[in-house]
Amino acid sequence: xxxxxxxxSAQLKxxxxxLYDDYAQAVDAEQLDxxxxxxxxxxxxxxxxxxxxxxxxxxxxxxxxxxxxIRDRANMLQKVAVFEPRVLRHFITGVRIQSASADCIxxxxxxxxxxxxxxxEPVLLMVGQYQDEIISREGDLCFRKRDAIYDQYRVRTTLVxxx
Amino acid sequence: MTxxxxxxxxxxxxxxxVSRVPAWIYSDESLFEREMEKFYAGNTWNFVGxxxxxxxxxxxQRTFIGMKPVLVTRDAHGEIHVLENRCAHxxxxxxxxxxxxxxxxxxxxxxxxxxxxxxxxxVAFMRGSPKPNPGMPKDFDMKNHGMRQLRxxxxxxxxxxxxxxxxxxxxxxxxxxxxxxxxxxxxxxPLRLLGYSRQIMPCNWKLYFENARDPYHATLLHTFFxxxxxxxADAHTRALPSDDLRHEVTFxxxxxxxxxxxxxxxxxxxxxxxxxxxxxxxxxxPRQEFADGRIGTLEVFPSMVxxxxxxxxxxxxxIPKSPTSTELSWIYFGYQDDDETLRRLRxxxxxxxxxxxxxxxxxxxxxxxxxxVVQNYPDSVQVVExxxxxxxxxxxxxxxxxxxxxxxxxxxxxxxx
Numbered sequence: 001x002x003x004x005x006x007x008x009s010a011q012l013k014x015x016x017x018x019l020y021d022d023y024a025q026a027v028d029a030e031q032l033d034x035x036x037x038x039x040x041x042x043x044x045x046x047x048x049x050x051x052x053x054x055x056x057x058x059x060x061x062x063x064x065x066x067x068x069x070i071r072d073r074a075n076m077l078q079k080v081a082v083f084e085p086r087v088l089r090h091f092i093t094g095v096r097i098q099s100a101s102a103d104c105i106x107x108x109x110x111x112x113x114x115x116x117x118x119x120x121e122p123v124l125l126m127v128g129q130y131q132d133e134i135i136s137r138e139g140d141l142c143f144r145k146r147d148a149i150y151d152q153y154r155v156r157t158t159l160v161x162x163x
Numbered sequence: 164m165t166x167x168x169x170x171x172x173x174x175x176x177x178x179x180x181v182s183r184v185p186a187w188i189y190s191d192e193s194l195f196e197r198e199m200e201k202f203y204a205g206n207t208w209n210f211v212g213x214x215x216x217x218x219x220x221x222x223x224q225r226t227f228i229g230m231k232p233v234l235v236t237r238d239a240h241g242e243i244h245v246l247e248n249r250c251a252h253x254x255x256x257x258x259x260x261x262x263x264x265x266x267x268x269x270x271x272x273x274x275x276x277x278x279x280x281x282x283x284x285x286v287a288f289m290r291g292s293p294k295p296n297p298g299m300p301k302d303f304d305m306k307n308h309g310m311r312q313l314r315x316x317x318x319x320x321x322x323x324x325x326x327x328x329x330x331x332x333x334x335x336x337x338x339x340x341x342x343x344x345x346x347x348x349x350x351x352x353p354l355r356l357l358g359y360s361r362q363i364m365p366c367n368w369k370l371y372f373e374n375a376r377d378p379y380h381a382t383l384l385h386t387f388f389x390x391x392x393x394x395x396a397d398a399h400t401r402a403l404p405s406d407d408l409r410h411e412v413t414f415x416x417x418x419x420x421x422x423x424x425x426x427x428x429x430x431x432x433x434x435x436x437x438x439x440x441x442x443x444x445x446x447x448x449p450r451q452e453f454a455d456g457r458i459g460t461l462e463v464f465p466s467m468v469x470x471x472x473x474x475x476x477x478x479x480x481x482i483p484k485s486p487t488s489t490e491l492s493w494i495y496f497g498y499q500d501d502d503e504t505l506r507r508l509r510x511x512x513x514x515x516x517x518x519x520x521x522x523x524x525x526x527x528x529x530x531x532x533x534x535x536v537v538q539n540y541p542d543s544v545q546v547v548e549x550x551x552x553x554x555x556x557x558x559x560x561x562x563x564x565x566x567x568x569x570x571x572x573x574x575x576x577x578x579x580x
Contacts (some may be wrong), residue, residue, distance in 0.1 A: 047519065052358035059358025059495040062519045063510050069440030071513070079439060080386045082525040084532065145492070153489060154361040155518035158527040 008097045016107050016134065017095050019141045021161065024090035024111075027162055032074035035162060038145045040135055041067045047148045047163045050128065061150075061159060073162065083160045087116040088125065104144065105134040111163065113157070126150050126163060169542055176580045177544050181568040182552035187541035189367035189495075189534065195486040202465045203229025203483070206330040208316065208323040208337070210467035210480055211235050211245055213496060215320060215356040216257040216262070223279065223344075224262035225480045227490075228324065228466065233313065234268075235322060236260050238279040245313040245324035246281040257310060261572060268310075271425070282312035321348025321478075337463055338405035344412045344461045347453060348469055348476060357495040357509060360517035364491055366530040367537075368465075368483040371491060374526055375460055375468045375479070376411050376570065378402060378561035379549055384529060385522040387515075390439050391447040393417075393473065393522075400561040408555065408573040411566045414459025417449065417473075445509050449473035450504065464573075472515050472522070487534055491527075493517045510552075 019038075026034040039045060045058035064070045091112040098106040108131050115125035128150035135144045148163035169175075171191055177183035188194060203209060209228045212235045216224055223236040225248060232248040234257070248256045250270040257270045257277065267284060269276045274287040283305040291298030313324040316333040323333060334342060364371065374380070382389055382396040389395050395416060402413040441447060449458075452474055460470045468479040476497060482490040494514065497509045516523045537543070550563035555572055558565040574580075 048360050049361065051361075055358075057356060057358035058506075058510055059360070059513055060510070061360040061517055063513055065511065066443065069446070069511070069514075071442045072446070075439070075441075076387065078519050080390065080521065082384060082386070083528045143378075154363040154492075157362065157364055157518075157531050158524045159519035160524060160528075 004152055008100050012100060012105070013095070013097060015141055016097060016105060019134065020041055020092045020095055020109055020130075023143075024092055028088050028090055030161065032078060032162075036067070036074055038142055039067055039070050039146070040137060040142050043070065043142075043144055043146070045069060045070055045143070045146045045162070047150065047159065049153075050149050050151050051153065053147070053149045061155065062162065077160065081160065083158060084117060086160065089114045089116075089122075092130075103135065105132075105141070107132050107134055113163065123156065125156055126159070127152060128163075175554065176575055178550070181555070181571040181575065182546070182548050184545040184567075184571060185541075186537040186543045186545065189370060190486050190538040190541060195367075195483075197578065199229045199483065204231060204326045206325070206327045207465055208325050208333050208463070209465070210321065210463065210478060211324050212322045213320055213354055213356060213478070213494060214243065214317060214322060215354040215496065216494075217243070219264065221264040221266060221279065223268070224260060224264060225258060225260075226480070228313075228326070228411045229483055231326075232256060233324065234310075235324075236268075236279040236281075239266075242280070243315060243317050243322055244280050245315045245322065247313070249310065250275055251283065251294055251308045251310055252286075277310050281312045282306075283308045283310075298365050319346060319351050320354040321345070321349045337410060338407065341405050341410040341412050341461050341463065342402050344414070344459075345463065347455075348471060348505055353499040353569040355497045355499045355501060357497055357513075359492065359494060359518075360492065360513075361456060361492040362518040362527060363484070364489050364527050364530055365487060366489055366534040367486055368481055368489040370533060370537075371481060371489055371526075372462065372465070372528045373570065374530060374566050376402070376413060376462055376566035377564065378413055378566075379455040379564055381522075384525045391441070392450070393447060393515075394561070396561055398561060399559075401557065401559055402563065402566050403557040404555065404566060404569040409464040409568040410462055411569060412459065412461035413566065414457045415561070416456050417451070417458050443511070445508060446514060447473070449512070451507060452505070464570075470516060473512050474505060475516060476509070479518060487538065 001112040023038050031144055039050055045063035045064040052059055091109045095109040104123050110129055112127050113125045114122045116122040130141055131147045133145035174187050177185055211226050217237045220237055220239050220241055223234055225234055234246045234248045236244045248258055250257050252273055252275045254271055255272040259267050267276050267278055276285045278284055289299050313326055315575045316323045381394055400415040404411045458471050460468055462468050466481050470477045478494045480492040484490055515521050547564045547567050550558055550565050554565045555569040
C-alpha cells in the first residue's frame with residue numbers, strides 16, 4: 001500500500017490539535033482571560049447559525065471584530081450577565097488542516113458541547129464545526145479568524161460561554 | 164399537590180383582577196389548546212416573514228403560525244402567498260425544505276403538484292394505470308383541491324397572515340398607536356436580511372410576551388443597559404397599548420450623555436457596575452437613525468416583537484411549541500441603502516440581543532428558571548401592582564407594569580376567565 005506524502009507535517013498537525021484542546025480546556029474551565037489570549041489583535045470571532053452561514057448572511061449570534069470586542073465579551077460575562085451556573089464540556093474531533101502556508105493555517109474541526117446544569121441531566125448544548133485561520137505569534141499559534149458554525153436550528157435556551 | 168388544590172376546570176382568575184396573575188395559566192394544557200385555536204389560528208394577524216427572505220419569483224420558505232406549519236411563497240408573478248404546508252390529498256407536508264426556489268411544489272408522498280399559489284396543477288395517474296383503469300372520478304375538479312391559502316397582507320416588507328375570514332383589516336387590527344411604529348421600521352425602504360439567531364426557551368409563551376412589555380425589569384435585570392446608559396429607570400420612557408389592549412409599544416428617547424451622568428438610582432440597583440469600561444465603544448454608540456430619536460420595542464399580538472435597540476433592528480418571532488416551550492426566532496435586518504458604517508454598527512450591536520445577547524441572555528435565563536416554579540405552584544398568584552393596581556393606559560415611566568395589566572385585561576376578556 002502506498003501512502004501519498006502529506007504536505008502538512010505531523011508536527012504541525014499536533015500543534016493545531018494542541019491549540020484546539022487548550023482552547024476547549026480554557027473555555028470549559030471558564031478561564032475567560034486565558035480565552036482572550038487565543039486570538040490575534042485583529043481576530044474575528046463569530047458563533048453563527050449554519051442557516052445564516054449557508055445563506056451567506058453576516059449576522060452572527062456572537063460577533064466579535066477585533067480583540068477589543070473579544071475582551072468585552074469576556075468582561076460582560078464575568079461582571080454583568082445574569083445566568084444560572086453551568087459546567088460545559090467541549091469535545092473536539094476531526095481536526096483537519098486544509099492548507100498551511102508561511103502566513104496562515106486554514107483548519108477545521110467538529111465540536112460538541114455538553115452542558116450540565118445543577119439538578120438536571122447533562123444535555124447537548126451545541127454541535128457544529130469550527131472554520132479557522134490560525135497564525136503564529138511569537139512561536140505560539142493563535143486564531144486570526146474563528147467561525148463556530150452551529151448545526152442546530154435553535155440555540156437551547158441561552159448561549160452564555162463562548163464556543 | 165395538596166388535597167385543597169383547585170381542579171383545572173374550576174380554575175378562576177383571582178378576584179383582585181389584573182393586578183394578580185394566577186400561575187396555572189403558564190402550564191394548563193387545555194388552556195394552551197384554547198389559546199392556540201382562539202389566538203394563533205383565530206381572528207389575529209400573524210407575522211410570517213419578511214419579503215427579503217423570499218426575494219425572487221419561485222422563492223419559498225417554511226414557518227409556523229402558532230403550532231401550524233405554513234409555507235410563505237412568491238409566485239412566478241412576484242405575488243406573495245401564505246399556504247398551509249399540507250397536501251390537499253392526504254395531509255403530508257408538501258415542502259420538506261426550510262427554504263428554496265422552485266417552479267412548482269410536488270408532494271413527495273403521491274406526487275400531487277401545486278403552483279406556488281397552492282393551486283393543484285396535476286395528480287399522478289389522474290386517468291389510472293395501466294389504461295383503461297378508472298383513475299380519479301371523472302368529476303374530480305382540481306380547482307377544488309388546492310393547498311389552503313391564508314389571507315395575507317404585505318406591508319412595508321413584512322408579511323402577515325390570518326387563518327380567519329373574520330379578522331378585521333390589518334390596519335384596524337394593529338390600531339393607530341402601534342401601526343405608527345410598525346410602519347416606522349417597515350417604511351417601504353427595501354430591507355436587507357442580515358441573518359438569524361433562533362432559540363428554544365423552556366417556558367410558556369406568555370412569560371415571554373409579558374417580559375417584552377415589562378420595562379420595570381429592564382432597568383434592573385439588564386445591568387448592561389443601565390451601565391452604559393442605553394436604558395435607565397430615569398430615562399424618558401413612554402408605553403402605550405392599542406385601544407383593544409392586545410398590542411403595545413414601549414419606547415424611550417435615547418440620551419447619548421446618559422452614561423456620563425451620575426447614576427442617581429444606584430441605591431435601588433443592586434448590581435450596577437459604574438467602573439465598567441468597554442474596549443469597543445461602537446456597541447453602545449448608536450448613530451441616530453430615525454429623526455424622532457426614539458428607541459424601543461413593540462408587540463403585535465400574538466406572534467411578533469419588533470425591536471429597535473440602538474441600531475439593531477430585529478423581529479422576534481414568537482412560536483409556541485407546547486404549554487412549556489416557546490421558540491423565539493430573531494430575524495435581524497437593515498435596509499438595502501445602509502452605508503458601511505451602519506452595516507458595521509448593526510452587526511456589532513447584534514451582540515446586545517438574541518440567545519447570547521448582553522441584554523437578553525438574562526431574559527431567557529430568568530424565564531427558564533421561572534417555568535418550573537409557576538408550573539409546580541399552579542395555585543400561586545403573582546402581584547402586578549407597580550404604577551397602580553388598575554392603571555392600564557399610557558405610562559410615562561419605565562417603572563411600570565401597566566402594559567402587563569393591559570395585556571391581561573384583553574386576555575381575560577377573550578378567554579372568558
